[in-house]
Amino acid sequence: MPDISIDAIGGGSFTGYLSLPKANRGPGVVVIQEVFGVNQVMREISDEIAALGYVALCPDLFWRQEPGIQITDKSEAEWKKAFQLFGGFDVDKGVSDLVSTMNHLRSRPECTGKVGTVGYCLGGKLAYLMATRSDADCSVSFYGVGLDALVDEAKSITRPLLMHIAEKDKFVPPEAQAKVKAALAGHPQVTVHSYPGVDHAFARIGGEHFDRAAADLANERTRTFFKTHLG
Known part of the structure; x- marks a missing residue:
């Protein structure tokens, strides 16, 4: 599937990996990257979601620092690069870019209009923020990082949010997990x-x-969650 261009709120544009379902039409899912960019892992996840009948779009959220990042978790140098990008990432602008991505999906002829989000790691944090700061129809967070500092935003959640927490998460200590759960x-x-x-x-x-x-x-x-809330 092709990389497409998405217009950013406030100017500029960035790319996203688009994967279409076999029927060429369905609800949308914004797939939110880990700290390794829109790499092969994220593209394969997008393809798997598309195979379930959704229009999947994974945007390049590091474009403001370095467009086109595609690294892996296989070397120390790549981990160093990933943490560098994570450290320089502007969360608020990232959410803005995700809203732009969601709006782009909703405007596409292949999309029925409903759009959910799913994110992993950094993306798990951003999926939570899409639940608190956007009108995404539903959101899924896989092992989001730094959520304990964002629990006050939970009062803004008005649409379904599904969260997956890893109990032995080396980046999210037990006390942070307990705060989020509480x-x-x-x-x-x-x-x-x-x-x-x-x-x-x-x-x-x-x-x-x-x-x-x-x-x-x-x-x-x-899958059950998306079927229930997106169709």
């Missing part, structure tokens, strides 16, 4: 699933901490 407990729009014994990025196929059983369960829950 803040979201009982929220009518939020469903939180916690996965014991697994580390960050347990759903990344080929990753160091990939856990087949946990990944399959989280992905099945995500």
Whole structure:
């Protein structure tokens, strides 16, 4: 599938990887990248989502720093680069770019109009923020980082949010997880699933901490969630 151009709010443009369903029409899903850019992993995830009948679009959120980043988790140099990009990332502008992506999807003839989001790692944080700051129809957060500092925004969630938390997440200590769970407990729009014994990025196929059983369960829950809220 091709990379397309998306107009940014406030000027400029960036690219996104578009993957279409077999029927060439369906609800939209914004796929939100990890810290490694719109790499092969994110493209394959987008293709898998498209195969389920959705119009999947994964935007390049690092374009303001360095467009076209596609690195892996396989070398120390790439990890160093990833953390450099993460450190220089402007979260507010990232959310703005995701809103631009969502609006682009909704305007495409292939899209029925409903659009959800799903994000991993950094993308998991941003999926949570799309639930608090945008009118996305639903959102899914996989092992989002830094959410404990954002729990006050939970009061702004008005549409369904599904969260997958890795209990052994090396980037999210137990006290941070507890704060997030406590803040979201009982929220009518939020469903939180916690996965014991697994580390960050347990759903990344080929990753160091990939856990087949946990990944399959989280992905099945995500598929059901999207079917329920997007159709």
